[in-house]
Structure formats: C-alpha cells, structure tokens
Amino acid sequence: MISPSPETLKTARLGFDRFKHGLATGEWEAFLEMLTDDFTFFFPAGPYKGLNYGPEKLGEFLRYATEKVFPGGLVLNEERISGGDTTVIFEARSRGKMWGNPYENQVAIALEIRGDRICGYREYLAIAFTLPAEK
Amino acid sequence: MISPSPETLKTARLGFDRFKHGLATGEWEAFLEMLTDDFTFFFPAGPYKGLNYGPEKLGEFLRYATEKVFPGGLVLNEERISGGDTTVIFEARSRGKMWGNPYENQVAIALEIRGDRICGYREYLAIAFTLPAEK
Numbered sequence A, B: 001m002i003s004p005s006p007e008t009l010k011t012a013r014l015g016f017d018r019f020k021h022g023l024a025t026g027e028w029e030a031f032l033e034m035l036t037d038d039f040t041f042f043f044p045a046g047p048y049k050g051l052n053y054g055p056e057k058l059g060e061f062l063r064y065a066t067e068k069v070f071p072g073g074l075v076l077n078e079e080r081i082s083g084g085d086t087t088v089i090f091e092a093r094s095r096g097k098m099w100g101n102p103y104e105n106q107v108a109i110a111l112e113i114r115g116d117r118i119c120g121y122r123e124y125l126a127i128a129f130t131l132p133a134e135k
Helices: A006-025 A055-069 B006-025 B053-067
Strands: A036-043 A050-053 A073-081 A087-098 A101-114 A116-123 B035-043 B048-053 B075-083 B088-098 B101-116 B117-125
Touching: A006 A055, A006 A073, A006 A101, A006 A116, A036 A055, A050 A055, A050 B006, A055 B053, A055 B101, A073 A101, A073 B075, A073 B088, A087 A116, A087 B075, A101 B101, A101 B117, A116 B101, A116 B117, B006 B053, B006 B075, B006 B101, B035 B053, B048 B053, B075 B101
Parallel strands: A036 A116, B035 B117
Antiparallel strands: A036 A050, A073 A087, A087 A101, A101 A116, B035 B048, B075 B088, B088 B101, B101 B117
16 A cells, blocks of 8 residues: 555645535535546435536536535534545545435545546445435 | 554455455454454444444344345455555445345445454445345
8 A cells, every 4th residue: 555645645635625615615616626627526326326527517516415405514524534545535424404404424535636636536425325316 | 644554554454355255255254353342333224324333243244244135245346445544444346236136336444453453344335225124
C-alpha cells in the first residue's frame, strides 16, 4: 500500500470540507469546481444509483439531494480518514431529515484525487435504505 | 492522517485474506481466531443490521451469511486498499448468488487493528439492498 502524498491529502481534505458545506447549505459551486472533466461517481440508491459520469451529472444529483431529499441540509461528522495512493476515504456519520423524517447513517466516502482536482467519488453506506425512484 | 504501521497492514492483509476465504468456502475458523474479545462489527442490512458485539456474534452472522444467504459462496475481488492509523479499508467487488439469484455489489470493508488482532469490522455497501428480516 502506498500512502497519499501531502498534495493528494490536501486536495482531498479541501474537497471533503467543500462537500460537507454543500450538503449542509445546498451551495455546491466550490465543490463542483474541483472536479475533472472525466469525473465519475458511484452512489448506492435512488435515481442516481450505480456509476455516473461527469461534473454536470454530479451537480444535478447534489442539487437534487439538497433541494428534494434533504432540504434542511445534511450534517456530516467525520470520524476517520484513511488513504491509499490516489484515494482518500472519509468515514463519517450523517444526520438530518430525509423527506422530512429523522435520518441518521454512516458513510464511507472515497475521493479519487489527481493533482489538485477530484476525478472520482464513491459513496458507501453503513445502513441500507431505499430512495423513491422518481427524480 | 497517520498511515498504518507495517504490522497493522500485515495483520489486516492476513485478516482480509481469511475473510475472503470464509466468504467463498464457509470456513470461518481462521478468520474468527484473529478477533479480540471486545470485537465489534457494523453491518448495513438484515437481521444483524447496525452495531453488534463479540466474536461469537460475528461467527453466528458469518455462518448465517454463507449457509443461508450465499450458500454457493461469495467471491470478493479486491480493488483498492487504503489505511489510517489503526484502520485498513479494502474496497472490493462481490459476486455470487444471494438467495439463489445473481448478486453483484461493491463493498468497503474497514478492519480495525490492534497488534496482531482484529478488534473491529465495518462494512459499507455501494449498492443498497434489503435482506429479509428473519434469521
């Protein structure tokens, strides 16, 4: 196993902080501008379940998440950070209201880093749930 | 972030290899003997959803998994490894038959290491699904 370089770690940290800000406030611009054009993301449930391509698709998904699913914001509390060569994984607890109902989960969010950009996002859930299929 | 020591990494690697062997074959003894008495584990779905305590409970869960849920075995293909201070996270693809139907997923499995033992296991799923509630 190779550890992430200080630059990789710095980019991932900045990216995760901006991601947390987006989830809490619905303001996604600062996070989205860090993505590469060939960015991919993987999400476990709902209309964006599976592998998705491109920063625009992620922007669409994230706005859907904060405008429709968690309109009051979702708060992420980081618990651990792990790293590989180009991957940094944040384990965190999430808390908020999903479709108006109290929601709490744990997530592992893997950010794939290239230089000062994020080229991949993979989300894994500790507690499985099902989202409505419609957008 | 602090990287895992060579000893931590070696223990995690051995543990994950034994875990894979167990999932594929139903033979869990070699993996279970690596667990500490105060071992805890977290699983996303089914009758063991949430936080569970003790090596005996995990043995019960793993035998349930390979005898009932995946009786033909589940194959894990490792894709990435990341590490923190005492945590090593394996991202892997899983493939097999769940309740007799083709099943494929991606998982992030975090092993918490203490010396040459495993004191914690947290599983996160890339594709949410629901397991029947009965054991």
